[in-house]
Amino acid sequence: MDHTSPPEVLITGEIPQYAHPGDAGADLCAAASVTLAPGERALVPTGTSIALPHGFVAYVMPRSGLAIRHGIGLVNAPGVIDGGYRGEISVIVINHDPSESFTIDAGDRIAQLVVSPVSRAEFIPVDSLPGTERQAGGFGSTGVSAEREDA
Numbered sequence: 001m002d003h004t005s006p007p008e009v010l011i012t013g014e015i016p017q018y019a020h021p022g023d024a025g026a027d028l029c030a031a032a033s034v035t036l037a038p039g040e041r042a043l044v045p046t047g048t049s050i051a052l053p054h055g056f057v058a059y060v061m062p063r064s065g066l067a068i069r070h071g072i073g074l075v076n077a078p079g080v081i082d083g084g085y086r087g088e089i090s091v092i093v094i095n096h097d098p099s100e101s102f103t104i105d106a107g108d109r110i111a112q113l114v115v116s117p118v119s120r121a122e123f124i125p126v127d128s129l130p131g132t133e134r135q136a137g138g139f140g141s142t143g144v145s146a147e148r149e150d151a
Helices: 064-070 146-150
Strands: 008-011 026-029 034-036 041-045 048-051 056-061 072-074 079-081 090-095 102-104 109-117
Touching: 034 041, 034 090, 064 072, 090 109
Parallel strands: none
Antiparallel strands: 008 048, 026 109, 034 102, 041 090, 056 079, 056 109, 072 090
């Protein structure tokens, strides 16, 4: 896909829109209304289906404003829309607020859609992997400053 061949889009709701020039994510809007109690999650339809060109993927990402102002997030972020999928994009929304319900109205912006080229790897079984400085260091292994490690 280049800038002259956008993905084909079947819309029964709002057309995904970029809010500002240069934005990576186009806003996905709810096609139905739902009220989420604290801790509740729901599958919210968007009324949008897309046909991505070969070699592309779309990621459904949360909206930071909903997260900071209302505690609204996406359960499986980022959601992956593979190039062969032709169904409606729905978003699994969760209300992380411990005490307030949140209502999503049809037409509200609930997520962002980021379209990106994708590479496919060839996985080759081997008996061992080449060494690195990091080796098998995992979660948090590089996240502590040297000053705090000495403390």
